[in-house]
Amino acid sequence: MADRFPKVPSTPIFAPGLRVQGVCKTFDRERGQVLKDIDLHVQPDTFFALLGPSGCGKSTLLRVIAGLEPLDSGVITLNGVDITRLPANKREVNTVFQCFALFPHLTVFENVAFGLKAKGIYKDGGPRKVAEKIEALELTGLERYYPAQLSGGQQQRVALARALVNEPQVLLLDEPMSHLDGHLKSKVGQDLLKLQRTLKTIFLMVTHDREDAMTISKEMAILHEGKIVQQGNPRTLFSRPNSSFVAKFMGKANIFEAKRAGPSLAELPFCQVPLPEVNWSSAKILVNPDCVEIRPADALERDPARVLVPAEIDQVRYRGYNVELLFKLENVFLPRLEGADGSHSHLQVLSPCHDWEWYPGQRLALSIKVDSLVTLETQPLARERACLPFPSPARAAEPPRANLA
């Protein structure tokens, strides 16, 4: 037992919420490790989103937490209690499956009552609890229907009621909104959030849609190839991603290759920018949309914290609330370096609709706020140049990472 679970929790025994430590999982040799040393901490009363592209292992992680999948190594604790070896039918964790997995031969009422009956606590107040959940999820009047007679949304609510009637400490949601479209999606999202707020338990949602994750969750983690790349609140992940993978996954378009041009000067494809300390040879620089302002072509920049770049509108994409402008950047020092979309150095700017009349070919200037640029994936300097007096705080905070793209 000791070598099977070699990792001893380094934190105090009592950690509130759900704690996943050093979880590894391999299905078979060809597919390799599906979960690689996952560490995750979900505080109590949190709506948590696990975000990642398909095949990144997020559903496997969910099944591991539910107890449906045995793990190779690692520890899972729930409010300080080790549940690693507890089978699924003994865990205070319930799942809403992606396909709902309602029992087709049982009515809505019987489906919802299933967990209580299996636990053997249906007799004390079971019918009342079931009726309460049915009412809370707006299923009143459907008690005697069979799942096949319900719509997809109703089936999902039955699945939710069936899980929640057991009052689990953690509710796992596997892609709860993947099969819904626009309008219904936001309604289901709001309903889930409302439920979480009234129940004050942990809701752990798996999704591949960043907008679902960002709009609902209080905290999220991004998974990539079986590893957690970054964990934090949606705002941090959006504005301070720690790798270009996270940046791209969060929908960022403006990632540029940069080279060192001096001790405090970096060279982007379209301009040189002064940065506080450049102790890397090359890196990727993320231009957040909020740090770009559009100026007339003949504007002058007096603010030393900003850099002015001449640009020309290449495409205008009308999107309702705002306009997406794709700028062709002039003055390209490093031609043909790849932008985020894989083609060339376009800079994407979102502008409110009422602001201006845009048209392709329009010549303008972009004012970029230097201190809100994010430097990612720095490559260390060559050896003779690396003897800097102090290690830079920026580098210490952001260790070089393998290119994840």
Added chain:
Amino acid sequence: MLSRHFWISPDSAKARHRVSGLALALPGILVLVFFLIIPFISLAFLSLASRGQFGDVNWSPTLENYRRLLGFGLYGWSPDYLFILLRSLREALVTTVACVLLSYPLCFYIASRKTAFSRFVWLVLITVPFCTNVVIRTYAWQLVLNPKMIFAKLASLAGLIPEGAPLYPGALAVFLGMVATFLPFMALPLYAAIERLNWALPEAAKDLYASRLRIFQKAILPQTIYGLQAGVVITFVPAMAMFVVTDILGGAKYMLIGNLIQLQFSQTRDWPFGAALSLALMLLTLLSFLFFRVSRFSRKAA
């Protein structure tokens, strides 16, 4: 679907299908009429006749055969034939239950094999004995159970049978032979059901605190009930009428309704009584059939 694409109103399309459907089914219906309904009627008539002196049929109508079946013979009431019927029923039931109990784990094992090839090999292993003639297969059981083989030796060591005696004829040999004969009938339909089992349901049941028994009862059984039902019917019905296995492995000690009927038509040459026995067997089968149909699960699954 068709009607939507070809601009035909659904009603007319359905009507046309009804007509062409009857035309296509006609050969099958004729076969049924000639080979099922007509023989059935003649059997019914035959059962009302009686045996002539030299084994011929005396066509004057009488209910004597049925009285005899119910045990009213020359020497007062003795329910020998009813016992045979009941024993056949019990034998078929035991065989069916044993086949179900063996088939579930077997089918789960096969369905969980990773490659399509190994699943195929396992299915072939199940079906191959099924392709051999049942008489030959049953004689093979005699070889297996003869005194020189390990099983009989072990049994005599344990003191269950005398030294040098075979394990047949007897109830155990009949039981073994019956299960071996009917296992494919149960395993194949059940495998078809288990192969397309929706595993999300057992998982959901497990997630909802169900014990193993409950998972089977609530999440696996309802999904496999149709396969199980088909398997039970095609195992139970022929097991009721089986006479080859009981003849070869049961000997004279183990008379079932199948043997009795065969006896009437071959050696005793009492065709009317044989017909009455056949009808009784059919009635019994039909009754058990109805029992399976109205069983709890099929109603719920509908």
